[in-house]
Amino acid sequence: MLASQPVKAPNPGFGLYFHWPFCRKKCPYCDFNSHVREQVDQTRWTQALLAELAYFAALVPQQAVTSIFFGGGTPSLMSPETVAALIEGAGRHFPIAENIEITLEANPTSVESASFAGYRQAGVTRLSLGVQSLQEDALRFLGREHSVTEALKAVELARSVFANISFDLIYALPNQSAKAWQADLQQALRLAGDHLSLYQLTIEPNTGFAGAVRRGEFQVPPEEKAEALFELTQSICADAGWPAYEISNHARPGYECRHNLTYWRYGDYLGIGPGAHGRVTVAGKRTAFQQTKRPESWLKAVEENAHGTEVKEILDSPVERAEELLLMGLRLTEGVWFENFTRATGLSLFDVVQPDRLSMLMEANLIARDDRHIWATDRGRLVLNSLLPELLRD
Structure with missing residues (x-):
C-alpha cells in the first residue's frame, strides 16, 4: 500500500454535479450525454439548473458540500456568469465546506481559454483540461478542435x-508504440500541475468510432499490448x-480529485442537469436518480415540474448497495474500508464475500x-470487472 494513503477510513464527502450538455462538435470516441446546438439561452438554462438544485435541496438532509463539479458536454462553453450563479445557488441551499473543491472541465481551445480568469473569479478552484493527446495526428484522429500548440x-x-x-x-491508440506513449506521458508529467487522468481508448456503442471499427477503418490494439501500455503508465x-x-487517475499526494473520490468512496452526491446521475439519502434511504437525457425534454420538464427526473430507485437491498460499493471502491488503490462499508450497507463485508474465494484471489x-x-492489487485492477463476480457470494 502507498504511504500517502489515509490511515483511517476517510469521510466520503458530499458532492454536487452540474451537467452542461452542449458541445461545439461530437467527438467520435465520446458516448457522454453531449449535444451540438447552434444557440443556447444561458439565462434560461441557468434558471432551470437552479430550479432543479432547489428541488433536490428540499429532499435531502442539510450537509456541507465538499465539492462541486461542472461536467459535460463542454462546461467551458458556459459563461463565467452562469458558473458564478450556480456556485452561489449551491451556497444558498447548503453549507459550504471551508476548503471546497470546485472543478470545471474545459477544452484547451484559444476561445475557451479566454474565460479561465472569469471562472476563477466565479469561484472555480480546479480546472480539468481535455487535452487528450500531445501529438497532432492523434488529435486529428480523435476529432479534437484544438492543436498541440493551443x-x-x-x-x-x-x-x-x-x-x-x-x-x-x-x-492505446491504433498503431501507438510504447516509445511514443512514453514520450507523450513524460512530457505531460512535466507540463501538468499535480493530476493526470489517463484513459485507454475504448470503443463505445453508438459512437463514430464504433461505426469506423465495424467498417474496418482501424483496430484498437490487442489486449496484451493495451495491458503492457497500462503497466508502463503505472511505472512511469x-x-x-x-x-x-484510481485505475485511470494519477496525482501527487494531496491532489487527488476529491469530487471523484466521493463517487468511489460511495458518498452522497446530487446530479443536476440533463442525463445527470445522483446517489443521495432521502428519508433515510439511499436513492438513485437519473435525469432525462435530451436537453430540450429536460428543460421542459424542469420548467413544468421543477425537476427532470426520469428514473428514481430506492436502493433497499443491502446486498445491492454492497455490490455497488465494491464495484466503485475497488477501483481505488486504497480499496474499500470496512468501516465505510458497514456504514453504507449495514452489513459486514464478510456477509457478502465468499471466504474461500477471497483466499483464492x-x-x-x-x-x-x-x-x-x-x-485490488496492481494485477487485480487489470481484471477488475471479472474479480467482483468471483468475490461475492452466490
Missing part, C-alpha cells in the same frame, strides 16, 4: 490562473511521484486485505 498554451495559462489543474490523455507515473490512486495476488480495508 493545448500547451492553455495548460500554461491554466497554471497561471489556478493553483490546481489536471488534464486528460487518451492512449509512480517513478515520477504521481502514483495511481489473495493467493493469486489479485486481492489484498488488512484489518481495516480490502483492495
